[in-house]
Amino acid sequence: MPDDKPAAKGQPPVWRAALFATCPECGAPGLFEGAARFRERCPSCGLEYSRYNVGDGPAAFLTLIVGALLIVLALLLDAAVRPPIWVHVILWVPLTIVAVIYGLRVGKAALLASEHQRQAAEGKLSDDGKP
Template identity: 40%
Template structure:
């Protein structure tokens, strides 16, 4: 990612939670559900190389999984519903929670990459000479 400016004017957490441009905080970051816009509509920041990878999905799986398991155990110990109730409730909670949490998590990771000036360095070439440098 080649970010064109230094520090953003907005907090990366505020920009991430509102799914806005990490530089100006005004333009929408996404077009559609999770597709990042090529450029910011407000300030023109090039977002074409912004990539959060799998990081947000991993965090959401771990966090949401722990919350759902705790809630399912709590429901089972307090009410003791039939098994079909669990099978009706928890898949809906997991899918809805994942979609609801993934957008801001992805936007926050992109905003933090912008703030910390993270860039893709390209291919990591293998150093044939070893740790001592070229021979």
């Protein structure tokens, strides 16, 4: 789904912020502190990442997708050349780890950038009790 409105000046589009792990406000690199853990705030503009609730939704979804794709590839390789089991272990274990971690980084960064650009916030009730 394309962005409905263009990004504000200095803000990267969601896809660029996700692929390159840049701040959704200023575009500075350094969104993550660890493998898939956000920093507390942007080192350049000071945007607090903790106010966005990305959660663990991408983890389960991406793990299932990556797992399914790699199982298909492993079965195709096995049917084509019948390598020994150690080849499968050496090939697929590191590939799975790298694909899941990179997928988590991209997924979490995309959700954070999307929440920031759309100014998503926790739902609140008005005085009359309606959302």
